[in-house]
Amino acid sequence: MPSRRAPFSSGCGFRADCRRCWRAKACSTTQTGLTLFRFAVAATLSGTFALDAAVGSFVMLAVGGVLVGSAIGSAWVLLIRRIEDQTLIVTSATLLCWAAYLAGEAIHVSGVIATVTAGLIFGWYQHVTMSARVRLQGSAFWRTMIFSLEALVFILIGFSLRSIVERAGGIEAVTTTMAAPLVGIILAVIGARFVYVFASDGLLRLLRRLGVKRARPLGGAQATVLAWTGMRGVVTLAVALTLPEQMPGRDLMLIAGFAVILVTVLVQGGSLGRLIKGVGLEDRDSLPPMSLAEAEAAIARAKLQAAEARAYDSDGQLIHPQLLDMYQSRARATERYAREPDGFMKGIQTHFEVMLAAIATGRAELIRLHREGQIEDEVLHDLERDLDLEELGILFQRGEQLDLR
Numbered sequence: 001m002p003s004r005r006a007p008f009s010s011g012c013g014f015r016a017d018c019r020r021c022w023r024a025k026a027c028s029t030t031q032t033g034l035t036l037f038r039f040a041v042a043a044t045l046s047g048t049f050a051l052d053a054a055v056g057s058f059v060m061l062a063v064g065g066v067l068v069g070s071a072i073g074s075a076w077v078l079l080i081r082r083i084e085d086q087t088l089i090v091t092s093a094t095l096l097c098w099a100a101y102l103a104g105e106a107i108h109v110s111g112v113i114a115t116v117t118a119g120l121i122f123g124w125y126q127h128v129t130m131s132a133r134v135r136l137q138g139s140a141f142w143r144t145m146i147f148s149l150e151a152l153v154f155i156l157i158g159f160s161l162r163s164i165v166e167r168a169g170g171i172e173a174v175t176t177t178m179a180a181p182l183v184g185i186i187l188a189v190i191g192a193r194f195v196y197v198f199a200s201d202g203l204l205r206l207l208r209r210l211g212v213k214r215a216r217p218l219g220g221a222q223a224t225v226l227a228w229t230g231m232r233g234v235v236t237l238a239v240a241l242t243l244p245e246q247m248p249g250r251d252l253m254l255i256a257g258f259a260v261i262l263v264t265v266l267v268q269g270g271s272l273g274r275l276i277k278g279v280g281l282e283d284r285d286s287l288p289p290m291s292l293a294e295a296e297a298a299i300a301r302a303k304l305q306a307a308e309a310r311a312y313d314s315d316g317q318l319i320h321p322q323l324l325d326m327y328q329s330r331a332r333a334t335e336r337y338a339r340e341p342d343g344f345m346k347g348i349q350t351h352f353e354v355m356l357a358a359i360a361t362g363r364a365e366l367i368r369l370h371r372e373g374q375i376e377d378e379v380l381h382d383l384e385r386d387l388d389l390e391e392l393g394i395l396f397q398r399g400e401q402l403d404l405r
Contacts, residue, residue, distance in 0.1 A: 036058070037239060041243065041244070041247065044247065044248065060109065061109050061110040061113070062110060062113055063109075064104070064107070064108075064109025064110065064114075065104050065109045065110035065111065065112070065113025065114040065117065066113060066114070066117050067109075068100065068103050068104045068107065068109055068114040068117075069100050069104070069113065069114035069115065069116065069117025069118040069119075069120075069121070070117055070118075070121065071103075072096065072099055072100040072103055072114065072118045073096070073100070073117060073118035073119075073120075073121030073122060074121065076092065076093070076096050076118070076121070076122065077121065077125045077129060079092065080092065080093075080129045080130070081129060086131075086133060086134050086137055087137075089130060089134050089138070090134065090137055090138040090141055093122060093126075093130075093138060094141075094142070094145070096118055096119075096122055097115050097118065097119060099118075100114040100115045100117070100118035100119075101114060101115045136389075150233075150234050153234045153237075153238055154234065156241075157237045157238075157241070157258070160241060160254065161254065161255070161258055164251045164254050164255060165255070167251060168251060168255075174255060178252060178255060178256075181252065181256070182255065182256055182259045185256045185259070185260065186259060186260055186263050186264075189230075189232075189260055189264070190230065190264070190268075193227050193230035194227040196227075197218075197223050197226050197227040198223055198227065201217050201218050201219075201223045202217075204216065204217040204218070205217040220279075221279040221280060221281045222281060224275070224279055225272070225275060225276055225279065225281055228268055228271075228272060228275055229268070229272060230264065230268070231264045231265050231268055231269050232257075232260050232261045232264050232265070233261065233265075236257045236260060236261055237254070237257045237258060237261065239257075240253050240254050240257040241254070294338050297331075297334040297335050297337070297338045299334075300327075300330050300331040300333075300334040300335070301331055303327055303330070303331070304327045304328060304330070304331040307320075307323055307324055307327040308324065308327075311323060311324040333348075352394055355394050356391065356394055356395075359387055359390055359391050359394070362387060363384070363387050366380065366383050366384060366387070367380075
């Protein structure tokens, strides 16, 4: 069932609070793992490992990466405020990750941690430094670029895997000689995820009992689902491909990485829906205290106050009656939606259908004018963009899931 949105809402689809975002936690876990991976490779190739030296180097790499990423990210925030061209803004945001990584590696700290840190700063400030038009343009560009890069990585992985299987003697030799190690690796990866999630949840329970109010344990059902969602992706094999040729067991590691991705994505990902239903997962999170509908009602009230303050001239004469009436109607609608979401949405659907029909008719008229040579291409594109944005806003208000990430 699609999530319901309050009518006339204009909120963006990004979550602003990165401190509570699960993606931020995943980023921090990934960057730590990649840094430790470098130590493991170095220890294997050199045959020596000193714990005190490794800890000191890890701290230096991690802290240095955070400092470099913070500096690059902060510089980007200052720069972006002075750029007006939309294409330059999107381009600079795209190059931010490369700049952070290259800067980190240039001074011999963790480029991965620097990249993630700069990315977190970008995610935090993009809501206040970038306009809505830039975010729409950037989201479409980044989504296409990410898809293309991930597809390219998997193609390269496929080429590499073929040569690895051939060196091992074919698929039959792989299944007979590597089956047991691969099964053990897959079980260890999945089991480690469960141990980590349930141990962390147990620690949160302990902190909660000790009076730490910010500690919010997940509970058995949510912890089970979270542990089962540890699907692997591009990073797993991409990191394995960075192993040097002289690394002992490199072919086994590459095949194991592919097997982990295959099993976790197909088995865990394919069964996730049934698992959620099986454990009877419910949203037991008591925070935040304000619901989505209540937050949108608060925003509508703030908009109405701003409109009321500007709807009258210095003599008290109403100069913007239609705008004032529009914001009053939106405030009343969101207040009613906050009180009766189910009943309100049933009646508002016909309103949305009329608006969509009007937009479709307007688009058809626009195309007719262009086909008959009455308007130029630039006029067509500008007006078509306005109609598209208007349609997206209506679809989002109606409760449809719009994937603009």
